Amino acid sequence: MSSAPPPPARWPGRPAGGASRATQSSVREANLALVAATVCASAEPVSRAEVAGRTAMTRSTVSRLVDELVGGGVLDELEPGTTTGRGRPATPLTPGARVAALGLQVDAGFLAARVLDLRGRAVAERVAPGSFVGSEPAGTLARLRRLAEEVVADVPPGVRLAGAGLALPGLVSPAGTELLLAPNLGWSDLGVADLPVVAGMVPRLGNEADLAARTVAQVAPGRPGHLTDFVYLSGEVGIGGSVVLGGAGMPGRHGWAGEIGHVTVDPAGPPCPCGSTGCLERYVGREALLSAAGLPPTATGRDLADAARAGDPTTLAALRRAAWALGVVLAGVVNVLDIPAVVVGGLLAEVGDLLRPELEGHLRTRALSARWVAPVVSSGGEIPAAGASGAALRELAAVLAHPAAWVAAAS
Structure with missing residues (x-):
């Protein structure tokens, strides 16, 4: 294994040969990126001919670029498939494993x-x-x-x-x-x-939370997921959040957008380590939720879900309170940003199926657009970390x- 190569050097000025050489170099770099992106975006291996068709490049140009990308490890060639027509079978291309x-x-x-x-x-x-x-x-x-x-x-x-x-x-x-x-x-x-x-x-x-949201927006590097516009909530000890539009995060002016865990649910609520009071994570953070459910701090999301499914009244009350707090904050997000999809991760994903019905009910009541597009809540999966x-x-x-x-x- 070896570490990364140095980043490409910036042009110090006009290269020898004038602007045409600089243009040729930039076009080549753009075409390399386009070919790599085309292969990585595909759910199935693709041939050089398919890449040429999708990028509107000539087959010879694509073949030359693919050879360079394979040599650099960005793409890999698989064993050629079978063919029933004339000519040699196509060699499938996939993202690189190196x-x-x-x-x-x-x-x-x-x-x-x-x-x-x-x-x-x-x-x-x-x-x-x-x-x-x-x-x-x-x-x-x-x-x-x-x-x-x-x-x-x-x-x-x-x-x-x-x-x-x-x-x-x-x-x-x-x-x-x-x-x-x-x-x-x-x-x-x-x-x-x-x-x-x-x-x-x-x-x-x-x-x-911004980085975790990438795992929903992309199922693999360069391959988009099925959701392109959503609010992501990361539920651990704290509650992080991220807003994704068109498959890309919306970081805000300073990169600090998405701090949903520190949106106030109730100004008279419990104090938060951030210095405010009644923050969302004081209601649905791991410690807060487990404490409200009467479970020890060492309990897992599965323990919480098991207690709820067993009908424990304290646990069920804690989940209802959490769904209410989430509904108050997320309805505000939906009303302001017009993003009617919510994805929960971490602990919230582990109890997502228990929270979803009541949370979606609060969103239908509080979100102005719910009459036409009802907000939906889904789980980001239970990927650890x-x-x-x-x-x-x-x-x-x-x-x-x-x-x-x-x-x-x-x-």
Whole structure:
């Protein structure tokens, strides 16, 4: 395994040969990206001829570009299929298995490290439970580095890492270089110098919910999911949120949009570590929900679901209260942004089928547009540490946007 090649150098000025050479170079880079994106977006392997048809390029141009992308590991060729017509059978193309990225995550209840390749497969991963509320950043990040090194050691030979990302439950600077505030961890003002270096890479930071939402918007790098417009809620100790429009996150002016967990349900409600009162996560965060259900802090989402299905009145009351709080906040989001799809992840996904009927009822009552388009609630699945997967997906998206660097590094 090797680390990422250096990023493509910026042109210092007009290259020898004038503007035409610069134009040719930029067209080639754009065409490489288009071919890579076309193959990665397909749910099934495609041939060079199919790529040519979908991109309106000539077959010879596509063939030349594919050869470069295969040489750089961005695409792979499978064994040729059979054919009943004339000529040789087509050689199917798929996303490359030799390019991957490392995704990391620190949550109040666990640490995670996962390596995804361009096919969207987890080729190595670890999730380590623990309690990191109020933890010392240096010690926790050192533990995360050791976990990441174990995962990187498990990556198959010949796989190159395109980069690393770290999902954190809080506000991150727009450049992804500084954690400004993570209330549930008790962390603030962490910069590049504080971050762990793994395989020669300093991870790029991102908000956990924003990155987890990528796992819904994309089923694999460059391949869109079935939802393109939705609000994502990440339910753990805190409640993170992300708004996705047209398959892309809506980060806001400073990258801080989506802090749904700190929208007020009731100003007279319980105090929140963020300094406000009555925040949504005080009603539906893991600790709040388990406490209201009469379950110990160590209980799991499955324990909560089992108690509800067994008819425990305290648990059922806690879920009704959670559905009410979610309905109040999410109806406001739907009314303001006109996004009538809600996806829940984390603990909320584990009890999603129990919350859904009552939550959708509150949304139908409170959302102005519900008469014409009723808001729907779905589960983002029970992928552990979805933020780590999203962090890896973000790094792989950069490869698909600029594959020329990988082609150059392999030549």
